[in-house]
Amino acid sequence: xxxxxxxxxxxxxxxxxxxxxxxxxxxxxxxxxxxxxxxxxxxxxxxxxxxxxxxxxxxxxxxxxxxxxxxxxxxxxxxxxxxxxxxxxxxxxxxxxxxxxxxxxxxxxxxxxxxxxxxxxxxxxxxxxxxxxxxxxxxxxxxxxxxxxxxxxxxxxxxxxxxxxxxxxxxxxxxxxxxxxxxxxxxxxxxxxxxxxxxxxxxxxxxxxxxxxxxxxxxxxxxxxxxxxxxxxxxxxxxxxxxxxxxxxxxxxxxxxxxxxxxxxxxxxxxxxxxxxxxxxxxxxxxxxxxxxxxxxxxxxxxxxxxxxxxxxxxxxxxxxxxxxxxxxxxxxxxxxxxxxxxxxxxxxxxxxxxxxxxxxxxxxxxxxxxxxxxxxxxxxxxxxxxxxxxxxxxxxxxxxxxxxxxxxxxxxxxxxxxxxxxxxxxxxxxxxxxxxxxxxxxxxxxxxxxxxxxxxxxxxxx
Numbered sequence: 001x002x003x004x005x006x007x008x009x010x011x012x013x014x015x016x017x018x019x020x021x022x023x024x025x026x027x028x029x030x031x032x033x034x035x036x037x038x039x040x041x042x043x044x045x046x047x048x049x050x051x052x053x054x055x056x057x058x059x060x061x062x063x064x065x066x067x068x069x070x071x072x073x074x075x076x077x078x079x080x081x082x083x084x085x086x087x088x089x090x091x092x093x094x095x096x097x098x099x100x101x102x103x104x105x106x107x108x109x110x111x112x113x114x115x116x117x118x119x120x121x122x123x124x125x126x127x128x129x130x131x132x133x134x135x136x137x138x139x140x141x142x143x144x145x146x147x148x149x150x151x152x153x154x155x156x157x158x159x160x161x162x163x164x165x166x167x168x169x170x171x172x173x174x175x176x177x178x179x180x181x182x183x184x185x186x187x188x189x190x191x192x193x194x195x196x197x198x199x200x201x202x203x204x205x206x207x208x209x210x211x212x213x214x215x216x217x218x219x220x221x222x223x224x225x226x227x228x229x230x231x232x233x234x235x236x237x238x239x240x241x242x243x244x245x246x247x248x249x250x251x252x253x254x255x256x257x258x259x260x261x262x263x264x265x266x267x268x269x270x271x272x273x274x275x276x277x278x279x280x281x282x283x284x285x286x287x288x289x290x291x292x293x294x295x296x297x298x299x300x301x302x303x304x305x306x307x308x309x310x311x312x313x314x315x316x317x318x319x320x321x322x323x324x325x326x327x328x329x330x331x332x333x334x335x336x337x338x339x340x341x342x343x344x345x346x347x348x349x350x351x352x353x354x355x356x357x358x359x360x361x362x363x364x365x366x367x368x369x370x371x372x373x374x375x376x377x378x379x380x381x382x383x384x385x386x387x388x389x390x391x392x393x394x395x396x397x398x399x400x401x402x403x404x405x406x407x408x409x410x411x412x413x414x415x416x417x418x419x420x421x422x423x424x425x426x427x428x429x430x431x432x433x434x435x436x437x438x439x440x441x442x443x444x445x446x447x448x449x450x451x452x453x454x455x456x457x458x459x460x461x462x463x
Contacts, residue, residue, distance in 0.1 A: 035065050037066070116153075117150075121372045124372035169295070189294075267452060329362045
């Protein structure tokens with residue numbers, strides 16, 4: 001087989017490498033082309049060198065190109081994968097820092113809550129630019145695979161406004177299944193038959209996953225989202241600083257650390273930049289198909305191209321798949337993929353309390369998408385106000401000022417709000433709403449390269 005895959009945001013080096021090697025684990029895919037594109041020439045050069053090394057080491061006919069010209073990368077592409085982070089870590093830092101001034105403590109802050117909503121405002125106009133290019137220069141039947149957060153908002157915008165064939169992909173379900181399999185003593189999640197529907201984790205888990213276990217006890221279902229992610233989706237666990245540490249665990253960022261994913265991402269970037277020669281050397285090893293990851297992308301492409309059926313959980317427009325959620329919502333639910341496409345299992349009804357919890361986020365997502373499209377700052381403020389955790393922590397006056405502050409700080413990535421920035425600055429200059437400089441209830445500092453080396457050496461010695 002010979003076709004073209006374009007990866008937008010290919011400068012996400014580690015993830016791009018994973019997708020690349022996964023796809024090349026499919027025997028029929030050796031003769032395809034990967035077109036990498038990113039706004040960073042530096043990152044593009046690094047990832048292309050790594051992928052070229054993999055191709056050379058495995059004696060493959062696979063072609064790898066790299067360009068900052070997105071339309072050129074998309075020309076004739078059958079599949080387009082997005083891994084973008086608009087604004088990079090600079091804007092992301094504001095997503096965590098500014099809400100903390102108003103008492104809003106986030107662990108991840110890239111899917112919902114104040115940080116996730118503003119992240120969506122940066123991403124959605126860019127996603128629509130991608131969709132325009134896909135419609136104009138990609139293959140007629142091109143499929144857009146979105147890995148970028150905020151998952152539901154980006155996918156919603158691409159489907160409703162971008163008018164391209166889109167599926168959103170996340171790995172939360174797979175990770176949740178791995179945890180359940182381990183607790184039950186199964187050798188692999190493949191031994192489980194599980195269904196997960198909703199919207200977009202033993203003894204050690206009783207310490208690390210306290211919040212998820214509490215939700216399991218009260219709702220009767222296990223959340224696929226990590227302890228840290230789930231804590232910021234709900235209004236009950238992170239609203240009081242003295243309560244936050246009761247529900248999180250500091251053994252790893254994903255269990256609820258304040259700004260944990262921002263710290264992890266910063267350390268990962270710094271580590272990669274410093275240790276790049278090691279990454280390049282590791283790329284010389286043969287591809288091991290037995291180590292293919294559980295990321296959906298390669299399995300979806302394999303099913304579409306070879307008709308080997310794949311079952312997974314996908315983010316799509318609801319359209320009646322889940323009976324008690326709105327048709328226009330982006331839901332994550334089971335589906336099967338074959339040469340005819342992605343076929344969702346329909347007629348699923350969520351428990352009433354689960355549907356109510358999902359609805360709170362869906363309403364926020366819908367308003368956030370519409371605000372990002374229209375540039376309506378008042379609608380944006382209402383979306384943030386209705387976020388479950390924000391509403392549990394902040395007053396309307398605080399929300400209005402916080403959104404003004406975030407829009408002003410991130411103006412360079414928010415062209416749709418350019419008309420609103422002068423008035424926002426004026427309001428901020430006269431504001432009487434009090435804020436505080438607060439690191440959060442459970443914040444850790446970014447570790448140096450030397451500290452990371454020492455930790456990795458200690459772990460290696462322990463093994």
